Amino acid sequence: MTRPQLLIDTDPGVDDALAILMAAAHADIAGLSIAAGNVGLGHTVRNARNLVDLIGMSTPVFAGCATPLVRAPDEDAAFVHGQDGFGDVGFPEPKALLSGEPAALALLRLTRERPGELTLVALAPLTNLALALRLDPTLPQRVARLVVMGGAVTGHGNTGRIPAEFNIGFDPEAAHVVFEAFPRFDLVDWEATLRHAFDDAEFDRWLARGDQRAEFFGRIVATARAYNAANDRAGLIAADALAMAVALDPSIVTRRETRAVAVELDGRLTRGATVVDWAARLGRPAQANIVLEVDHARFAAMVQRALGVPE
Ligand code: BDR
Ligand code: CA
Numbered sequence: 001m002t003r004p005q006l007l008i009d010t011d012p013g014v015d016d017a018l019a020i021l022m023a024a025a026h027a028d029i030a031g032l033s034i035a036a037g038n039v040g041l042g043h044t045v046r047n048a049r050n051l052v053d054l055i056g057m058s059t060p061v062f063a064g065c066a067t068p069l070v071r072a073p074d075e076d077a078a079f080v081h082g083q084d085g086f087g088d089v090g091f092p093e094p095k096a097l098l099s100g101e102p103a104a105l106a107l108l109r110l111t112r113e114r115p116g117e118l119t120l121v122a123l124a125p126l127t128n129l130a131l132a133l134r135l136d137p138t139l140p141q142r143v144a145r146l147v148v149m150g151g152a153v154t155g156h157g158n159t160g161r162i163p164a165e166f167n168i169g170f171d172p173e174a175a176h177v178v179f180e181a182f183p184r185f186d187l188v189d190w191e192a193t194l195r196h197a198f199d200d201a202e203f204d205r206w207l208a209r210g211d212q213r214a215e216f217f218g219r220i221v222a223t224a225r226a227y228n229a230a231n232d233r234a235g236l237i238a239a240d241a242l243a244m245a246v247a248l249d250p251s252i253v254t255r256r257e258t259r260a261v262a263v264e265l266d267g268r269l270t271r272g273a274t275v276v277d278w279a280a281r282l283g284r285p286a287q288a289n290i291v292l293e294v295d296h297a298r299f300a301a302m303v304q305r306a307l308g309v310p311e
Helices: 014-026 041-055 103-113 127-135 166-170 172-181 190-195 200-209 212-220 222-230 239-248 296-306
Strands: 005-010 028-034 061-063 119-122 145-149 185-188 253-259 261-263 274-276 288-294
Touching (some): 005 014, 014 028, 014 296, 028 103, 041 212, 061 103, 145 239, 172 261, 212 222, 239 296, 288 296
Parallel strands (some): 005 028, 145 185
Antiparallel strands (some): 253 288
C-alpha cells in the first residue's frame, strides 16, 4: 500500500502530538501549518518544532494566524494541555526551523504543487484554512480529502458554551467558511472521540513498552490525564488521534452518516455549535461525512505503532 500523503493543520496540543506521531509512523507529511488554539501561537509553533525534532524528519513548519478571524476567543485549552500546550514539561529550544512562509500561503502553494495528491487533516481551529480559502476559493478542488476534527453533532460539546466543541467554538467564522466551501469532508467530532477513548491501564502498558516517542508522550499527557480524571472523563481521550486514524485509513470507519452541517455564529448560548440537519429538512447539500464509529482495534494498533510499541 502506498503511504498516505498528508498536509496537517494543527495547534499542538497533546492530542495533536499523538496524531502527528501517528502520521509520521504511517504517512508522509508535506508540512505542518500551525494555528493558535489550545494555547497561543508562540507555544503551538514551538511545540510543532519539538515534534519535528522528535520524529527526525525534515517536515516544514509554517506559522499561521495568532487570533481567530473575527472575535477574540472566550477561552483557550491551557487548563487541559498545560500553559505551554505540552504539559509544562519544559523542553529545550527545538532545533527544527520555522519557515518564513505564512501557513495560509503554504497551504495554497503545496496544494498547487501537488494537485489532488494531499489529504488535508485539520486538527485545530480552522483559521488558517479559512484564510487560505478566502485567498483562493479553488483550494477544495486541489485536495484529495479533507478530514476535520471538530464539532459536537448532538450538542454535547466540551467548552464553556455547552453545545460547542473547542476547535469550532474557538473560531466559528472560520469553521463557517470551511464548512461552506468544501463540498465533502470527513467530520470527526468530540462525541465520537469520547466513544473511542482508550482504557487507562492498557494505555499505560503501551507507554511502558514503547520507545522514545512513548516516553515523550507519557510526559506531555500527564496534565491532560489529571484534568480528565478530575472532570469525570473516562479513559485516555485523544480527539486528534481519532481524526488522524480516519485520515490515514478511511476504511477504519464502521459507521457514518452524511448530513448537512452548519456552524452557529450568533447564538447567545450556542455560538460555535455545529448544527446538523439530521432529517434533511432544509434541502441543503449534505457535505459532512460524520464519523460515528471506527474499528477500535485498528485505531489502537495505529497508536501503538506510533508510540513504538513492539508488535
Ligand atoms: C480539540 O480541541 C483541542 O483541545 C484538541 O487538540 C482537539 O483538536 C478537541 O475538542
Ligand atoms: Ca488540536
